Amino acid sequence: MSASPALPFAPEWLSVPDDANALSPRIWPTSAVRAADGALEVAGVSALELAERFGTPLYVVDENEVRAHARRARDAFRTATARHGVSARTYYAGKAFLSTEIVRWVSEEGLFVDVCSGGELAVALAGGADPAHLGFHGNNKSVAELERAVALGVGSIIVDSPIEIERLAAITERVGAVQNVMVRVRTGVHAETHAFLATAHEDQKFGFSMTDAVPAVARIREVAGLRFLGLHAHIGSQIFDASGFRESASRLVDLHADLLDGGEIPLLNVGGGFGIAYTAHDDPHPIEDIAIGIVDAVAEECAVRGIAIPDIAFEPGRVIVGQAGITLYEVGTVKPVPLGEDAERVYVSVDGGMSDNARPALYGAQYSARLASRVSDAAPALSRVVGHHCESGDVVVDADYLPGDVAPGDLLAVPATGAYCFSLASTYNYTPRPAVVAVRDGQARVIVRRESVDDLLSRDVGVVASAAGEVNEGIA
Structure with missing residues (x-):
């Protein structure tokens, strides 16, 4: 069955999918499949396991x-x-x-x-x-x-x-x-x-x-x-x-x-x-x-x-x-925004954004997204995946159709992020950069560790000086 025409305000190239859970082999790693529980698996490793072990946002690369x-x-x-x-x-x-x-x-x-x-x-x-x-x-x-x-x-x-x-x-x-x-x-x-x-x-x-x-x-x-x-x-x-x-x-x-x-x-x-x-x-x-x-x-x-x-x-x-990498996010808020009579766009906010994928902001790059923690039979809804940064241009996926019941706590996966996402990552808004995890044959391992807020603060001389002053005052 062919996909349906796009809804109003969607890009001309984007069609309503017959199945908003489907993983197009053109853009996902070859090993990406849906497990029996509906969760995304890459190289035999569940997205649920990856998020639990390593946190989100998370770069995942199939070795x-x-x-x-x-x-x-x-x-x-x-x-x-x-x-x-x-x-x-x-x-x-x-x-x-x-x-x-x-x-x-x-x-x-x-x-x-x-x-x-x-x-x-x-x-x-x-x-x-x-x-x-x-x-x-x-x-x-x-x-x-x-x-x-x-x-x-x-x-x-x-x-x-x-x-x-x-x-x-x-x-x-x-x-x-x-x-x-x-x-x-x-x-x-x-x-x-x-x-x-x-x-x-x-x-x-x-x-x-x-x-x-x-x-x-x-x-x-x-x-x-x-x-x-x-x-x-x-x-x-x-x-x-x-x-x-x-x-x-x-x-x-x-x-x-x-x-x-x-x-x-x-x-x-x-x-x-x-x-x-x-x-x-x-x-x-x-x-x-x-x-x-x-x-x-x-x-x-x-x-x-x-x-x-x-x-x-x-x-x-x-x-x-490029195709070997995906990025996992956790959904924080979901907000329908009216676009006119009988039309709306669902803004899906995730715990990353332009700090881990600057390409949409830099080049107007287009990406896709899918639920990674489950499948859904809800009707597809025109969605925009956005980050948590204080910028209106903080867009991860400008337009895609996600299941209409996408909700806080869901895991979302964006494919084809293996190239230029990690390389262009920043700490904008003092956001620590994600870890990179390699997956292969059912195993996952960190190849670049996640930054912490302590890592960011360690470079701030004023923080170090302040901490030293507090110690000295205590001694006095």
């Missing part, structure tokens, strides 16, 4: 799902490049979600790791990543960060400005090292995504223009301590097909061909940004199809110019961890 997506992406890129006799280098984009356990999982599945700050570099190393298998991004790497990367022998530093080239020239000369570098360029291809997520248009902070990249590469080739690996481009995020990558590849290969006169260029990095489904309406192409589309485009452009195909690097992040 086997992360590993499976890592293998799938790795194999997709390897297969696509092998068809043309070249190799693929697949980096996990750490900014999507980074912890020492995540680093260990993706490394064991054959992925390199991409980091973009000194902190991410530290986490990658603590997780056991081989420095030679790291790529270091960032538009404003400090001298200290660059010195650290060179000392470690980081596999490649993606340079973003002429100043950075000179900093690396001075560092490598001082320590007698040779550092592999790539040059990030803006291809001018604008991804069909939110303006803040599109990263290849000209008026933004990242990389060199196609014109300015030429003298940048020439300067790198002059420096004894720098080895030019190739060009890098990133056209945006949450991209569903290969069309934008194909156009970007055309421009990249054109520049790559021009630069070959100055020496070999072993690698071309086409970036990442591969999208996932956040709602049942989203329909991203399979990663295998996208990989073939990108590599075929590079191969075709190289053939036109009569040049050899370089090895190709990719940087998937969201497609590795």
Whole structure:
């Protein structure tokens, strides 16, 4: 049976579900099912057990799902490049979600790791990543960060400005090292995504223009301590097909061909940004199809110019961890709000919000939600899941249909939160950040502990000074 048309004031893409308890395989982890008692289970662990043991809000990540997506992406890129006799280098984009356990999982599945700050570099190393298998991004790497990367022998530093080239020239000369570098360029291809997520248009902070990249590469080739690996481009995020990558590849290969006169260029990095489904309406192409589309485009452009195909690097992040994660919340209040004659929206307030998922506030991102503690045969009600923060924009799920009897104390689960939720989490309104729990084969374990209010207060020098004063007064 097909879903019914949406109620008034609902987004056009949202339909009334036949079953408001159903879990769409497009957006939930493969292991997500309803148990006999109606509760959500992920990797054989009940949401009820998770909430009782670890509290809410709670990030839950399915380890086997992360590993499976890592293998799938790795194999997709390897297969696509092998068809043309070249190799693929697949980096996990750490900014999507980074912890020492995540680093260990993706490394064991054959992925390199991409980091973009000194902190991410530290986490990658603590997780056991081989420095030679790291790529270091960032538009404003400090001298200290660059010195650290060179000392470690980081596999490649993606340079973003002429100043950075000179900093690396001075560092490598001082320590007698040779550092592999790539040059990030803006291809001018604008991804069909939110303006803040599109990263290849000209008026933004990242990389060199196609014109300015030429003298940048020439300067790198002059420096004894720098080895030019190739060009890098990133056209945006949450991209569903290969069309934008194909156009970007055309421009990249054109520049790559021009630069070959100055020496070999072993690698071309086409970036990442591969999208996932956040709602049942989203329909991203399979990663295998996208990989073939990108590599075929590079191969075709190289053939036109009569040049050899370089090895190709990719940087998937969201497609590795996004669908593997869910967030559990407890419902606090439920409030119907009239929207007009015979129409209302139910505001469902939960114990988290924009502090644990900033994407709706930042990008207008859409999410879905389901009851996690039970099933219900109540009629679906147009609902908006909101957080507990003192902001009207504190929205977790802008619009979905939840059972009309959703009530305080219910557990709610939001799927597809594995990417960029933990990474963007804050302590806004002095809200401690949630724990991250990994689930696998019926077992659950904390991989990042929950913050406490004491953790937050421990950073406040005034609190420490006040406590010391009270102790001293007592002694006096």
